[in-house]
Amino acid sequence: MRWPIFAAVLFALVATPVTANDAVPVRVVMPQQQALSQQLVLSGSLTAQQDASLSSRIAGLVAQVLVDAGSQASQGQALLQLDTSLAQHELAQRQAALNAARVQQTEAQRLVDEARQLTQQQLFPQTELSLRQAALARADAELQQASAALALQQEILARHTLTAPFAGVIVRRYTDSGEWLALGAPVLQLVSLTPLLLDVQVPQEYFAALPALQRLEVRSDLQPEQSLSAQLVAAVPVADATARSFLARLQVDDAQHALLPGSSATASLYFARDDASVLVIPSDALLRHPDGNFSVFSIRDNTAQRHNVKLGRVSAQGVEVLSGLPAEQPVVIRGNETLRDGQPVRILSDDTSGAPRDSKE
Numbered sequence: 001m002r003w004p005i006f007a008a009v010l011f012a013l014v015a016t017p018v019t020a021n022d023a024v025p026v027r028v029v030m031p032q033q034q035a036l037s038q039q040l041v042l043s044g045s046l047t048a049q050q051d052a053s054l055s056s057r058i059a060g061l062v063a064q065v066l067v068d069a070g071s072q073a074s075q076g077q078a079l080l081q082l083d084t085s086l087a088q089h090e091l092a093q094r095q096a097a098l099n100a101a102r103v104q105q106t107e108a109q110r111l112v113d114e115a116r117q118l119t120q121q122q123l124f125p126q127t128e129l130s131l132r133q134a135a136l137a138r139a140d141a142e143l144q145q146a147s148a149a150l151a152l153q154q155e156i157l158a159r160h161t162l163t164a165p166f167a168g169v170i171v172r173r174y175t176d177s178g179e180w181l182a183l184g185a186p187v188l189q190l191v192s193l194t195p196l197l198l199d200v201q202v203p204q205e206y207f208a209a210l211p212a213l214q215r216l217e218v219r220s221d222l223q224p225e226q227s228l229s230a231q232l233v234a235a236v237p238v239a240d241a242t243a244r245s246f247l248a249r250l251q252v253d254d255a256q257h258a259l260l261p262g263s264s265a266t267a268s269l270y271f272a273r274d275d276a277s278v279l280v281i282p283s284d285a286l287l288r289h290p291d292g293n294f295s296v297f298s299i300r301d302n303t304a305q306r307h308n309v310k311l312g313r314v315s316a317q318g319v320e321v322l323s324g325l326p327a328e329q330p331v332v333i334r335g336n337e338t339l340r341d342g343q344p345v346r347i348l349s350d351d352t353s354g355a356p357r358d359s360k361e
Helices: 002-015 085-120 126-158 204-212
Strands: 024-029 032-034 038-048 051-055 060-065 078-082 161-163 168-173 186-191 196-203 213-220 223-240 245-252 264-271 278-281 294-300 303-315 318-323 331-334 345-347
Touching: 024 294, 078 186, 085 126, 196 204, 196 223, 196 264, 204 213, 204 223, 204 245, 204 264, 213 245
Parallel strands: 024 345
Antiparallel strands: 024 331, 032 278, 038 196, 038 264, 051 186, 060 078, 078 161, 168 186, 196 245, 213 223, 213 264, 223 245, 278 318, 294 303, 294 331, 303 318
Protein backbone atom coordinates (compact mmCIF):
# COMPACT_ATOMS: atom_id res chain seq x y z
CA MET A 1 0.00 0.00 0.00
CA ARG A 2 2.93 2.38 0.56
CA TRP A 3 4.09 2.44 -3.09
CA PRO A 4 0.74 3.64 -4.52
CA ILE A 5 0.56 6.38 -1.88
CA PHE A 6 4.16 7.57 -2.65
CA ALA A 7 3.47 7.59 -6.38
CA ALA A 8 0.33 9.66 -5.88
CA VAL A 9 2.18 12.23 -3.79
CA LEU A 10 5.02 12.47 -6.34
CA PHE A 11 2.52 12.94 -9.17
CA ALA A 12 0.81 15.71 -7.24
CA LEU A 13 4.11 17.54 -6.71
CA VAL A 14 5.09 17.31 -10.36
CA ALA A 15 1.71 18.34 -11.60
CA THR A 16 1.50 21.35 -9.31
CA PRO A 17 1.68 24.52 -11.51
CA VAL A 18 4.37 27.09 -10.89
CA THR A 19 2.91 30.13 -9.18
CA ALA A 20 4.04 33.74 -9.37
CA ASN A 21 5.82 33.37 -6.05
CA ASP A 22 8.01 30.60 -7.57
CA ALA A 23 9.14 32.84 -10.48
CA VAL A 24 12.73 34.10 -10.41
CA PRO A 25 12.99 37.83 -9.63
CA VAL A 26 14.99 39.70 -12.27
CA ARG A 27 15.82 43.23 -13.32
CA VAL A 28 15.61 44.20 -16.96
CA VAL A 29 16.38 47.01 -19.35
CA MET A 30 15.27 47.67 -22.89
CA PRO A 31 17.98 47.47 -25.58
CA GLN A 32 18.67 50.90 -27.04
CA GLN A 33 18.81 51.63 -30.74
CA GLN A 34 21.38 54.41 -30.83
CA ALA A 35 24.44 55.76 -32.54
CA LEU A 36 27.45 54.23 -30.83
CA SER A 37 30.66 56.23 -31.00
CA GLN A 38 33.82 54.22 -30.71
CA GLN A 39 36.45 55.17 -28.15
CA LEU A 40 40.04 54.05 -28.11
CA VAL A 41 42.21 54.79 -25.06
CA LEU A 42 46.00 54.63 -25.44
CA SER A 43 48.95 55.55 -23.22
CA GLY A 44 52.20 57.21 -24.17
CA SER A 45 54.82 59.75 -23.12
CA LEU A 46 54.87 63.46 -23.83
CA THR A 47 57.86 64.59 -25.86
CA ALA A 48 59.11 67.96 -26.96
CA GLN A 49 58.85 68.81 -30.62
CA GLN A 50 62.40 70.22 -30.47
CA ASP A 51 65.10 68.62 -28.35
CA ALA A 52 68.66 69.54 -29.38
CA SER A 53 72.14 68.88 -28.05
CA LEU A 54 73.84 72.14 -28.96
CA SER A 55 77.48 72.37 -30.00
CA SER A 56 79.75 75.18 -31.08
CA ARG A 57 80.30 75.74 -34.81
CA ILE A 58 83.97 76.49 -34.19
CA ALA A 59 86.70 75.27 -31.82
CA GLY A 60 88.00 77.64 -29.18
CA LEU A 61 88.49 78.55 -25.55
CA VAL A 62 85.29 79.03 -23.53
CA ALA A 63 85.26 82.57 -22.21
CA GLN A 64 81.83 82.56 -20.56
CA VAL A 65 78.78 80.29 -20.23
CA LEU A 66 75.78 82.61 -20.04
CA VAL A 67 73.13 80.06 -18.94
CA ASP A 68 72.79 77.07 -16.65
CA ALA A 69 70.49 74.06 -16.25
CA GLY A 70 66.95 75.28 -15.76
CA SER A 71 67.47 78.61 -17.52
CA GLN A 72 64.76 79.77 -19.91
CA ALA A 73 66.14 80.76 -23.30
CA SER A 74 64.48 82.72 -26.07
CA GLN A 75 65.22 82.18 -29.73
CA GLY A 76 68.44 83.95 -30.74
CA GLN A 77 69.62 84.48 -27.17
CA ALA A 78 73.37 84.17 -26.55
CA LEU A 79 74.15 81.04 -24.54
CA LEU A 80 77.95 80.73 -24.65
CA GLN A 81 80.86 82.97 -25.62
CA LEU A 82 84.28 81.80 -26.86
CA ASP A 83 87.43 83.88 -26.59
CA THR A 84 87.52 86.22 -29.61
CA SER A 85 90.95 87.88 -29.22
CA LEU A 86 92.62 86.25 -32.24
CA ALA A 87 89.47 86.49 -34.32
CA GLN A 88 89.23 90.23 -33.64
CA HIS A 89 92.84 90.79 -34.77
CA GLU A 90 92.23 88.78 -37.91
CA LEU A 91 89.10 90.80 -38.58
CA ALA A 92 91.07 94.06 -38.33
CA GLN A 93 93.59 92.76 -40.86
CA ARG A 94 90.81 91.80 -43.27
CA GLN A 95 89.26 95.22 -42.89
CA ALA A 96 92.59 96.92 -43.66
CA ALA A 97 93.10 94.71 -46.71
CA LEU A 98 89.65 95.68 -47.96
CA ASN A 99 90.43 99.39 -47.52
CA ALA A 100 93.67 99.00 -49.49
CA ALA A 101 91.90 97.13 -52.28
CA ARG A 102 89.25 99.81 -52.44
CA VAL A 103 91.94 102.53 -52.82
CA GLN A 104 93.68 100.59 -55.59
CA GLN A 105 90.41 100.05 -57.42
CA THR A 106 89.58 103.76 -57.20
CA GLU A 107 93.00 104.74 -58.60
CA ALA A 108 92.74 102.18 -61.39
CA GLN A 109 89.33 103.56 -62.31
CA ARG A 110 90.71 107.13 -62.42
CA LEU A 111 93.54 106.09 -64.75
CA VAL A 112 91.12 104.36 -67.10
CA ASP A 113 88.84 107.40 -67.25
CA GLU A 114 91.82 109.66 -67.98
CA ALA A 115 93.16 107.40 -70.72
CA ARG A 116 89.73 107.12 -72.32
CA GLN A 117 89.44 110.93 -72.64
CA LEU A 118 92.92 111.29 -74.10
CA THR A 119 92.33 108.46 -76.53
CA GLN A 120 89.19 110.12 -77.82
CA GLN A 121 91.31 113.23 -78.47
CA GLN A 122 93.87 111.01 -80.19
CA LEU A 123 96.48 112.12 -77.63
CA PHE A 124 96.92 108.67 -76.04
CA PRO A 125 97.65 105.28 -77.65
CA GLN A 126 94.90 102.65 -77.63
CA THR A 127 97.32 100.08 -76.26
CA GLU A 128 97.87 102.08 -73.09
CA LEU A 129 94.12 102.32 -72.57
CA SER A 130 93.81 98.55 -72.84
CA LEU A 131 96.58 98.07 -70.25
CA ARG A 132 94.84 100.39 -67.81
CA GLN A 133 91.53 98.64 -68.34
CA ALA A 134 93.19 95.32 -67.51
CA ALA A 135 94.65 96.84 -64.34
CA LEU A 136 91.17 98.07 -63.39
CA ALA A 137 89.71 94.59 -63.87
CA ARG A 138 92.44 93.16 -61.64
CA ALA A 139 91.74 95.82 -59.01
CA ASP A 140 88.01 94.98 -59.11
CA ALA A 141 88.79 91.30 -58.54
CA GLU A 142 91.11 92.08 -55.64
CA LEU A 143 88.41 94.27 -54.09
CA GLN A 144 85.87 91.44 -54.34
CA GLN A 145 88.37 89.02 -52.86
CA ALA A 146 89.09 91.33 -49.93
CA SER A 147 85.37 91.85 -49.35
CA ALA A 148 84.72 88.10 -49.31
CA ALA A 149 87.65 87.56 -46.91
CA LEU A 150 86.19 90.18 -44.57
CA ALA A 151 82.73 88.57 -44.69
CA LEU A 152 84.31 85.18 -43.93
CA GLN A 153 86.14 86.55 -40.92
CA GLN A 154 82.98 88.26 -39.69
CA GLU A 155 81.16 84.92 -39.87
CA ILE A 156 84.01 83.20 -37.99
CA LEU A 157 83.78 85.88 -35.31
CA ALA A 158 80.01 85.46 -35.07
CA ARG A 159 80.45 81.71 -34.58
CA HIS A 160 82.36 82.39 -31.37
CA THR A 161 78.92 83.10 -29.85
CA LEU A 162 76.51 80.18 -29.46
CA THR A 163 72.87 81.28 -29.72
CA ALA A 164 69.60 79.42 -29.05
CA PRO A 165 68.07 78.07 -32.30
CA PHE A 166 64.62 78.00 -30.66
CA ALA A 167 62.95 78.99 -27.41
CA GLY A 168 63.08 76.47 -24.58
CA VAL A 169 64.71 75.48 -21.32
CA ILE A 170 68.31 74.40 -20.71
CA VAL A 171 68.25 70.81 -19.50
CA ARG A 172 71.98 70.03 -19.22
CA ARG A 173 75.27 71.93 -19.27
CA TYR A 174 78.40 70.08 -20.38
CA THR A 175 81.17 72.72 -20.25
CA ASP A 176 82.47 75.66 -18.23
CA SER A 177 84.66 78.73 -18.61
CA GLY A 178 88.31 78.06 -19.34
CA GLU A 179 87.77 74.75 -21.14
CA TRP A 180 88.94 74.18 -24.68
CA LEU A 181 85.94 73.35 -26.81
CA ALA A 182 86.50 70.99 -29.72
CA LEU A 183 84.46 71.33 -32.88
CA GLY A 184 81.20 69.38 -32.57
CA ALA A 185 81.53 68.72 -28.82
CA PRO A 186 78.18 68.96 -26.95
CA VAL A 187 77.82 72.14 -24.92
CA LEU A 188 74.18 72.45 -23.81
CA GLN A 189 70.92 70.53 -24.18
CA LEU A 190 67.96 72.72 -25.10
CA VAL A 191 64.36 71.44 -24.99
CA SER A 192 61.30 73.36 -26.15
CA LEU A 193 58.31 73.37 -23.81
CA THR A 194 55.68 73.98 -26.45
CA PRO A 195 54.24 72.47 -28.49
CA LEU A 196 54.29 69.03 -26.85
CA LEU A 197 53.80 65.80 -28.75
CA LEU A 198 52.27 62.54 -27.60
CA ASP A 199 53.40 59.40 -29.43
CA VAL A 200 51.04 56.44 -29.11
CA GLN A 201 50.98 53.00 -30.71
CA VAL A 202 47.60 52.46 -32.39
CA PRO A 203 46.35 48.94 -33.26
CA GLN A 204 46.74 48.29 -36.96
CA GLU A 205 43.01 47.74 -37.59
CA TYR A 206 42.37 51.42 -36.80
CA PHE A 207 44.60 52.77 -39.57
CA ALA A 208 41.76 52.80 -42.12
CA ALA A 209 39.47 54.47 -39.55
CA LEU A 210 41.67 57.56 -39.10
CA PRO A 211 39.56 59.65 -41.54
CA ALA A 212 36.58 59.00 -39.23
CA LEU A 213 38.40 60.40 -36.19
CA GLN A 214 36.05 62.96 -34.62
CA ARG A 215 38.03 64.35 -31.69
CA LEU A 216 40.96 63.74 -29.38
CA GLU A 217 41.36 64.21 -25.66
CA VAL A 218 44.59 63.99 -23.69
CA ARG A 219 44.96 63.68 -19.93
CA SER A 220 48.36 63.97 -18.34
CA ASP A 221 49.16 61.95 -15.24
CA LEU A 222 50.40 65.21 -13.72
CA GLN A 223 46.89 66.66 -13.94
CA PRO A 224 44.49 63.75 -14.58
CA GLU A 225 41.43 65.90 -13.87
CA GLN A 226 42.21 68.28 -16.75
CA SER A 227 41.20 67.29 -20.27
CA LEU A 228 43.26 68.85 -23.07
CA SER A 229 42.44 68.99 -26.75
CA ALA A 230 44.87 67.60 -29.30
CA GLN A 231 45.19 67.05 -33.01
CA LEU A 232 46.67 64.28 -35.11
CA VAL A 233 49.75 65.64 -36.87
CA ALA A 234 51.28 62.43 -38.22
CA ALA A 235 50.48 58.75 -38.70
CA VAL A 236 53.40 56.59 -39.78
CA PRO A 237 52.05 54.20 -42.47
CA VAL A 238 54.39 51.40 -41.38
CA ALA A 239 53.18 48.78 -38.91
CA ASP A 240 55.28 47.24 -36.16
CA ALA A 241 55.45 43.53 -37.02
CA THR A 242 55.79 42.58 -33.35
CA ALA A 243 53.07 44.72 -31.77
CA ARG A 244 50.83 44.90 -34.89
CA SER A 245 50.48 48.63 -34.40
CA PHE A 246 51.52 51.89 -36.03
CA LEU A 247 52.82 55.16 -34.62
CA ALA A 248 50.43 58.10 -34.30
CA ARG A 249 51.77 61.49 -33.23
CA LEU A 250 49.43 63.92 -31.49
CA GLN A 251 50.08 67.59 -30.82
CA VAL A 252 48.70 68.68 -27.46
CA ASP A 253 47.29 72.17 -26.93
CA ASP A 254 48.84 73.29 -23.63
CA ALA A 255 48.23 77.02 -23.44
CA GLN A 256 48.94 77.10 -19.70
CA HIS A 257 52.29 75.29 -20.05
CA ALA A 258 51.22 72.91 -17.31
CA LEU A 259 52.67 69.76 -18.92
CA LEU A 260 56.23 68.53 -18.78
CA PRO A 261 58.14 66.72 -21.55
CA GLY A 262 58.84 63.14 -20.54
CA SER A 263 55.72 62.73 -18.37
CA SER A 264 53.13 60.05 -19.10
CA ALA A 265 49.72 60.79 -20.59
CA THR A 266 46.61 59.05 -21.89
CA ALA A 267 44.92 59.80 -25.20
CA SER A 268 41.25 59.09 -25.95
CA LEU A 269 40.42 58.79 -29.63
CA TYR A 270 36.75 59.02 -30.67
CA PHE A 271 35.76 57.54 -34.03
CA ALA A 272 32.49 57.99 -35.91
CA ARG A 273 30.63 54.86 -36.98
CA ASP A 274 29.48 54.26 -40.55
CA ASP A 275 26.13 52.81 -39.50
CA ALA A 276 23.47 55.23 -38.29
CA SER A 277 22.54 53.24 -35.18
CA VAL A 278 23.13 49.87 -33.54
CA LEU A 279 21.51 47.78 -30.82
CA VAL A 280 23.25 48.49 -27.51
CA ILE A 281 22.86 46.65 -24.19
CA PRO A 282 24.67 46.93 -20.84
CA SER A 283 27.57 44.59 -20.27
CA ASP A 284 25.75 43.15 -17.21
CA ALA A 285 23.30 41.46 -19.58
CA LEU A 286 26.02 39.27 -21.10
CA LEU A 287 26.71 35.70 -20.03
CA ARG A 288 30.03 34.27 -21.14
CA HIS A 289 30.23 30.62 -22.15
CA PRO A 290 33.24 28.36 -21.66
CA ASP A 291 33.83 28.36 -25.41
CA GLY A 292 34.14 32.17 -25.41
CA ASN A 293 30.72 32.90 -26.92
CA PHE A 294 28.06 35.04 -25.25
CA SER A 295 24.33 34.77 -24.63
CA VAL A 296 21.61 37.08 -23.34
CA PHE A 297 18.26 36.40 -21.64
CA SER A 298 15.25 38.32 -22.90
CA ILE A 299 11.78 38.28 -21.36
CA ARG A 300 8.61 37.39 -23.22
CA ASP A 301 5.32 36.58 -21.47
CA ASN A 302 7.18 36.58 -18.15
CA THR A 303 9.40 33.76 -19.40
CA ALA A 304 13.16 33.84 -19.88
CA GLN A 305 14.45 33.13 -23.38
CA ARG A 306 18.15 32.58 -24.01
CA HIS A 307 19.68 34.06 -27.18
CA ASN A 308 23.17 33.38 -28.47
CA VAL A 309 24.41 36.74 -29.67
CA LYS A 310 27.22 38.04 -31.80
CA LEU A 311 28.86 41.10 -30.30
CA GLY A 312 30.54 44.09 -31.85
CA ARG A 313 32.68 46.70 -30.18
CA VAL A 314 32.51 47.93 -26.62
CA SER A 315 32.30 51.55 -25.54
CA ALA A 316 31.34 53.52 -22.45
CA GLN A 317 27.73 53.48 -23.71
CA GLY A 318 27.47 49.69 -23.69
CA VAL A 319 28.06 46.66 -25.89
CA GLU A 320 27.07 46.46 -29.53
CA VAL A 321 24.91 43.43 -30.47
CA LEU A 322 25.30 42.56 -34.12
CA SER A 323 22.81 39.67 -34.31
CA GLY A 324 20.80 37.18 -32.31
CA LEU A 325 18.75 39.50 -30.05
CA PRO A 326 15.18 40.73 -30.64
CA ALA A 327 15.05 44.50 -30.51
CA GLU A 328 11.66 44.90 -28.77
CA GLN A 329 12.19 42.61 -25.77
CA PRO A 330 13.77 43.62 -22.44
CA VAL A 331 16.98 41.89 -21.45
CA VAL A 332 17.89 40.64 -17.98
CA ILE A 333 20.75 42.46 -16.21
CA ARG A 334 20.23 41.07 -12.66
CA GLY A 335 19.35 37.52 -11.73
CA ASN A 336 20.58 36.08 -15.03
CA GLU A 337 23.49 34.16 -13.50
CA THR A 338 21.38 31.12 -12.53
CA LEU A 339 18.53 31.67 -14.96
CA ARG A 340 17.50 28.85 -17.33
CA ASP A 341 15.88 28.96 -20.72
CA GLY A 342 12.07 28.84 -20.41
CA GLN A 343 12.09 29.58 -16.67
CA PRO A 344 9.32 31.84 -15.35
CA VAL A 345 10.48 35.21 -14.09
CA ARG A 346 9.11 38.09 -12.09
CA ILE A 347 10.25 41.54 -13.15
CA LEU A 348 10.99 43.62 -10.11
CA SER A 349 8.93 46.75 -9.88
CA ASP A 350 11.85 49.01 -8.91
CA ASP A 351 13.85 48.41 -12.09
CA THR A 352 15.19 51.58 -13.66
CA SER A 353 14.53 50.57 -17.23
CA GLY A 354 10.86 51.41 -17.31
CA ALA A 355 10.12 48.03 -18.89
CA PRO A 356 6.58 46.65 -18.31
CA ARG A 357 5.96 43.67 -16.08
CA ASP A 358 4.44 41.61 -18.87
CA SER A 359 6.51 42.30 -22.00
CA LYS A 360 5.35 40.80 -25.24
CA GLU A 361 6.75 40.86 -28.69
